[in-house]
Amino acid sequence: MAQVTFFHYIHQETVLHRMDGRLKLGCLFVLTFSATLASGWLSFLILLSLLSCGLVVSKLPLVTLMKEMKLLAVMLIIVFLTNGFHFASRLILMMLISVLMSGTTSLTTVKNTIEWYLRPIPFIPEVRIATMINLTFVLIPMIFDNYLEMTDAQKARCVTLRKNPIRRIKWLVFPLLSRTLRRADELIYAMEARCYSETRTRATFKPTHRLDWLILALCLLALILVAWYA
């Protein structure tokens, strides 16, 4: 699969990478809510400053990320021209929040955090849900890889000469589905061979630091300011 950094976790040793996933999810909610409230230059600048600081602290490869966001820039211009500054600024904020969160939070932390939040809710099989999230993230790149391989193999046999789109979809979808199911089957065998059980070791979190709470407090402060100016 093509190595894309955009919306991918990039391992670094920073305070944002080490941050407790439970508090980070809290920050995500607060920042997303703030972005939906933001209207006007001042509230936009408050959130933009906070997120920019976050991006610098996170040590994410900003230049590479900017290059990969070129396509989204076109979309932003269209949104700006058709819907004005408010929508475009909110879209920029949402994109920055997503990049920051996905770049500094491993899928395991996301999975463990969701499992932790679901644990007190009765009748919800939190371990099963967490495993399903995990397996989805395992299978998506596999399906994507298979798709690329199959399209290349079909191109090599001049599929482009066949103009009927329904036939081309049929030739792609059915083999892809059958291959994905076979791989899923193998994965189930591999999990069974290693005694998969829902009664398993519970995920633990590293101790929460004062800095983690401080980051959450900063996000809350930004929310208050944005709400005030809105």
Added chain:
Amino acid sequence: MISMSHHPILEVKNLSHVFPNGTMGVHHVNLQVYKGEFIIIAGANGSGKTALIRHLNGLLKPTTGDVLMAGISISSNLIEARKKIGLIFQDSDSQFVGQTVYEEVAFGPENLNLPQAEVAQIVDEVLEVVRLSAVANQSPHTLSGGQKRKLAVAGVLAMKPEIIMFDEPFTGLDYPGVVQVLQQLVALHQAGSTIILVTHELEKVLAHANRLIVMNQGQLVADGRPEDVIKTVEKHAVRMPLQQGERIESLTWLK
């Protein structure tokens, strides 16, 4: 047959398996595995090798016959059987569950509900053994072919098995990858593990085995010391790896 100890640690009794489409996968196989053996199961594609080893840790259920571990049917305690008999699949990529190398190795011990501290200790130890500690935070899919096989081995070693089964471990590997896996195999055998390895590429591993089994059309057609059985392999669609006058020991890929 070579007896490493008096009692077999694993025994296959009159095992047959018919797939739902009516194909005969395994046909009346009888087999004893002794502690410390290094067994190669060879055979052409579709000869029943993979189906046979998938019965040994209960992934497939026999149509008739049974698999006994220390005299007790494995179906009576599948978890115990799967702890003691590890299986490394042919396609490493499709068996990875973890997002990182560390999590992949931790998957097995976590399934056994071990305390987190013990899981961490086991994972650290095992990664050290297979020399993958430096890539503990990487995604399994970014590793080289040889490293992926080593990770698959690590995932099984974390369960502390007595018998380790490898299904076609050399498929798709380049020369350094084959050497890496081979070194791992020999080290595990020397450390006391019992090894069962399925392959049709005898030239890569036969020098290190002490028993060779050949399967054809679901049946076990030859079983014994490699130097005795090797003469018969071409009859069963397996390439004879030795040239005239060549000795099995000279086949080794390890320097």
